Amino acid sequence: MTEVPHVPVMLERCLEALAPLEDRWFVDGTFGAGGHTRALLARGAKVVAIDRDPTALAHAHALDADLRTAGVADPRERFRFVAGNFRDLADHLRAVGLEAVDGVLLDLGVSSMQLDEGPRGFAFRHDGPLDMRMSGAGPSAADLIRDADVADLAAWLHKYGEERHSRRLAHAIVAARDEAPIETTGRLVEILQRAYPPGPRRDHPARRTFQALRIVVNDELGALEAGLHAAVDALTPGGRIAVLAYHSLEDRVVKHALRDRADVEARTKRPLEATESEIDANPRARSAKLRLAVKVATGGDPT
């Protein structure tokens, strides 16, 4: 089998949560390099995999090839890849001829590969174009920074980055933009480093701003909210949804969306966190929070 470039986050616990059944369809809404999908397939489940990043297609082709090598004559009977946003889950399922599935997995945020690729602009540690678009479409982070006013910028940094110095950083960005357009991650990092107040820091001065811009560029929280509802709608009674979130804003959306629906029962009051050995296997697991819920039948017609 082709090597998957990283160890999927909390893999065993995701499998336990989803309890994949032989020959039943599951959705992996965040295919990435396909680590979780491969494990579901290895347990005998069938998988519809979705990813909005066009580079995921190469991993889907590799998986198709591996299924053929393993003797599956028509991989489409076990595995379907759809390039798109999981917020449109219902359309994606219809397109592959399915109405309902037994489980949905969402492993949110950016992949290690997206972070490691400088030209994508997701990482403040790599210099590259200030892009941050998972799908490659729509306005980039550089476009947003060019067009936003101070109030917008400060609001984004505050709301989506939970950045304490949002106003100060927003002013610094606008002042620097007036000198020359901000088109690279390196330049933005320099501006943030210079503007950040001196003194002890909890984390890198650019971390929260990068998180905020990425969330806005990709409408990550809007997609998550819509995707969670679409996922629950698509579950058969008894079907399961497992979600891995990586920061408190994502986790809050997951918690509320699953709690507010009458047709799902949360199975994790508090989210599960990674053990030391899961963190050793993939350091990204350090901030992971896994929530599980099960679809229940809703009363029906009392007559």
Ligand SMILES: C[S@@+](CC[C@H](N)C(=O)[O-])C[C@H]1O[C@@H](n2cnc3c(N)ncnc32)[C@H](O)[C@@H]1O
């Ligand atoms: C953390 S990675 C998933 C890694 C994957 N579980 C694996 O084992 O390789 C998240 C992936 O979800 C994709 N993604 C994020 N938001 C999405 C959305 N709204 N719709 C579809 N894909 C999305 C990203 O492009 C990225 O490839």
